[in-house]
Amino acid sequence: MLNFDYQKEPLRDILFLDVKSFYATVECAARDLDPLTTMLVVMSTTDNTGKGLILASSPMAKAKLGISNVTRANHLPKHPDLLQVPPRMNLYIQENKKFNALLKEYVAEEDHLIYSIDESLIDVTDSMKLFFPDTGLSRSEKRQRFAQRIQEEAKEKLGLVLSVGIGDNPLLAKLALDNGAKHSPIFQAQWRYGDIPETVWRIPHMQDFWGIGSSMEKNFYRLGIDSIYQLAHTDSELLYQRFGIMGQQHYYHANGIDRTRLSEAAPIAKEKSYGNSQVLPKNYTQAREIEVVLGEMAEQVAARIRRHGCLTQCVSLFIGGAMGEKNGFSHQMKIPATDNTKKLKAYCLFLFRKYYKGQVVRHIGVSYSRLLFTQSRQLSLFQSPEENEAEEHLDQVIDRIREKYGFTAIIHATSKLAGARSIARSHLVAGHNGGAQGGLDGL
């Protein structure tokens, strides 16, 4: 039984594209290996745990050895032909730019949304008329041809294999991608409003549905809901009472409803926050040691916001305790807009000293939000303009030297202290090895 009149829902031609085994494919291409027949895994081994995490595996490694992206390095099957390579995040960022440039040949800027480093979605409703003028093909066939054309071009020009979810709206395209295209022989699946009973409602596990994780799955079980079909047929008022607007959202999604218009979706918003976090290689018990790491992180994130040309007005600190302990905390404070390292470091330390109660620490995070993307600075009332300029100048000089010669070109004496982390982490991009392409620490 249908709950909605789908005739009244927006009908767009959406393609949700995913680069298959992106990192692994790039690594194969860089070695002149066939990404479809080579067994290769990209393994991140930061020194935190010494164990490493599989970030990506080639299709053959998945098929023959059963490796998935949640496999831990210590459970990696041994096989003489299995290549293990470290990540090169900077290289992947370059390849991602090429991929998105290719998509721009097919759609206008506003009809393209970058979803992640290996996923993009495009609204081809308008450009389909251009690329596939009236040829007697049905709308569904045109979409498939369109998707195929992009798949072929990506393969030919960039050596990338794409999975494409096709849908009447972005949600259906995403669900088709995750639950259909990735397992299809041609790496395509199309889900339309009329297919919802046979597709959306038959997704076998609730967690395979976009937006439902383990926690919501349990919540739904408790209400006796154990399938997307049931969710779609639960009283939306009840869901609203129990779970607020998220509950209602799940109800709409379970019915395949998504009224997002890509070109009207928020003007590709700038980042709302920049942050770094790390699990420490061991438990830290000395406040002094923790403060050294915290200072380093405060500084690195400060350099990041400067590189992006913005000021922060809110500093957040996260402290996670040792495993099994629930004594971590997170606190934030509003501050006058700044990108000044010395000040930001002081705010972070202030937060830490205010709330730290001597517990064992294993996880630290620093993030700056309420960003102001502007060139103009607000001068502090309590600091002379000259003093301010001098510090700013120093920060810029340090940033430039680091961009040119790497993070370790200039370091604080404290970074040589026991427990310091910045030297070990200087080559990381999004927490993983950046490779040889330069040492910027963020995306």
Add this chain to the structure above:
DNA sequence: TCTGGGGTCCTAGGACCC
């Protein structure tokens, strides 16, 4: 089984104002 890292969004509850 056991700590990856970088993000976003939502909610409840408290503070404060009129």
Add this chain to the structure above:
DNA sequence: TCTGGGGTCCTAGGACCC
């Protein structure tokens, strides 16, 4: 003086995604 009531802003924490 005796718990109004509406509104806004802020914070901590949870949940989810790639």
